[in-house]
Amino acid sequence: MSQLDKEILIKMVMDGLRRTIIHYGLWFREVEHQLGMEKAFEVEDEAGDTSWAIMMNRLSRVLGFEVEEGIPVPLKEKSEDELLKLLDAVCVNWLANDGVWFQAVEKRYGMDYAKRCNDTCWTRFSPYEAYRIKKLLRMPEKPGLEGLRKALGLRLYARINRQSIEDVDDKTFIFRMNECRVQTARKRKGLPDYPCKSAGLVEYPAFARTIDPRIKTECIACPPDEHPDEWWCAWKFTITE
Numbered sequence: 633m634s635q636l637d638k639e640i641l642i643k644m645v646m647d648g649l650r651r652t653i654i655h656y657g658l659w660f661r662e663v664e665h666q667l668g669m670e671k672a673f674e675v676e677d678e679a680g681d682t683s684w685a686i687m688m689n690r691l692s693r694v695l696g697f698e699v700e701e702g703i704p705v706p707l708k709e710k711s712e713d714e715l716l717k718l719l720d721a722v723c724v725n726w727l728a729n730d731g732v733w734f735q736a737v738e739k740r741y742g743m744d745y746a747k748r749c750n751d752t753c754w755t756r757f758s759p760y761e762a763y764r765i766k767k768l769l770r771m772p773e774k775p776g777l778e779g780l781r782k783a784l785g786l787r788l789y790a791r792i793n794r795q796s797i798e799d800v801d802d803k804t805f806i807f808r809m810n811e812c813r814v815q816t817a818r819k820r821k822g823l824p825d826y827p828c829k830s831a832g833l834v835e836y837p838a839f840a841r842t843i844d845p846r847i848k849t850e851c852i853a854c855p856p857d858e859h860p861d862e863w864w865c866a867w868k869f870t871i872t873e
Contacts, residue, residue, distance in 0.1 A: 664756065673763050723791040727813060747830060754835040761787060762842035777805060777871050780843045804870040806852065808863040815864050825855035836867050846871050
């Protein structure tokens with residue numbers, strides 16, 4: 633490799649990061665396959681924290697930035713406004729990543745295969761996201777509807793879309809997606825609603841159950857269902873004792 637020119641070396645660095653991301657994901661997928669989702673979460677807790685610390689420390693020595701408790705010091709020096717802008721960029725990149733995968737599959741194999749892949753991804757990502765949020769907020773094992781309310785506000789979606797919650801009673805609330813970046817973009821292009829209900833029927837119940845297994849989820853409406861202009865999809869969450 634020492635004989636490679638600078639352009640190829642730069643590409644090797646970028647590709648090495650890309651390979652690392654894929655390898656990390658493959659490890660998670662195989663642990664989940666062999667041991668189940670709950671155990672995969674537990675293993676990823678340890679492996680993720682350890683791997684992140686190793687990578688940050690090594691990169692900090694090469695790139696010349698300090699690390700404190702696993703966090704780059706330049707990140708700690710950012711203002712809250714700067715961190716929110718950075719978080720927005722992270723969230724939009726996540727959505728873009730989701731979209732380009734969908735489109736790449738759709739272009740080669742059609743909408744049906746893209747939707748099947750998408751829906752299956754949500755069976756894993758949705759509970760994983762709930763698990764990470766629950767850990768981030770140090771929630772108890774069963775935080776109830778209040779825990780779900782907080783967790784919905786910390787999803788990556790929450791920085792991209794506009795959502796709202798309406799309390800029905802002390803055991804039920806309705807969650808609405810008032811503005812959806814994906815659906816709004818399709819509307820601007822004169823395209824019909826993307827029929828995301830099949831994904832939502834996986835995504836929302838899995839997210840809610842991971843926060844608290846007592847919470848039941850009901851779809852009020854989600855494309856291709858008809859819906860008012862004020863929202864794209866709506867979900868009812870009810871806690872049972």
